[in-house]
Amino acid sequence: MADNAILGAPHAKLLGVKFDHFDKDREEITLRFHAPDSFITPRGSVQGGLVAGFLDEVMGWAHVWATDHEEAPLNLDISMSLLKPVMAGPVIGKGRVIRRGRKVIFLEGELFDEAGKLLARATSTAIPTPRPGGAA
């Protein structure tokens, strides 16, 4: 159902994002990513900060889908725990809306490798805004 055209912002292409599914009851989205080689540090894994790029994406799309594509979050903060190195290649992200208020929303996200191992998790506080670029 979800055309990947909606994920077509420049950063979305960089992150290699593909829609997997959205669970309306849980307000939880699953996205598939492909971590690019350009994100790699001398350690051979994705630079820790850039891991937040995937988490932001998955948390943001949870909010967008939960509001039928009417709104997008403007992040006030992101807190992230880095449990295991994220390698270049496929990464699975799950994001959900913890609480959706009129003025503030609380989001949560996780990244997994293909074997289902948890690599990183994040929470974010954000302001809901009309979606930039609308429902194009």
Added chain:
Amino acid sequence: MAKIHEGRRSPSAELMASDFVSFDVERGELTTRYTPPPSFASPRGAVQGGLIAGFLDEVMGGALLAVTEARFGAAEQRLPLNLDMNLTYLRMVPMETVTARGRVLKLGKRVAFLEGELFDKDGNLLVRATSSAIPTPLPGKDD
């Protein structure tokens, strides 16, 4: 001092067009400039919030590298293995060159506490970050 960076431009540093500005030994503070690549743009026309952490990680890591070199010598340089990172977004980060400052708040054997900020060209504070990390020897040092 600029050498400490040029020696190790990783793909991620290359991507963000990392550009050394200065290192204040007294304060243990590194100043770097970054230019977001077009691929970092969100639909808002600013840098995607999560990817902003890329700049802050880079400058905080560089600060740890520079501080450990200044204190203990090149053989004892350390890079952070980040355990967590917390970001506060005060203003949107424009798709133009930004200045970053990174500091080591506390350097222990097992854990280092790092801090970083991002400023626009007018000196406005855009984002701040803190991170706890394990200081590790440089990867691939013997390559």
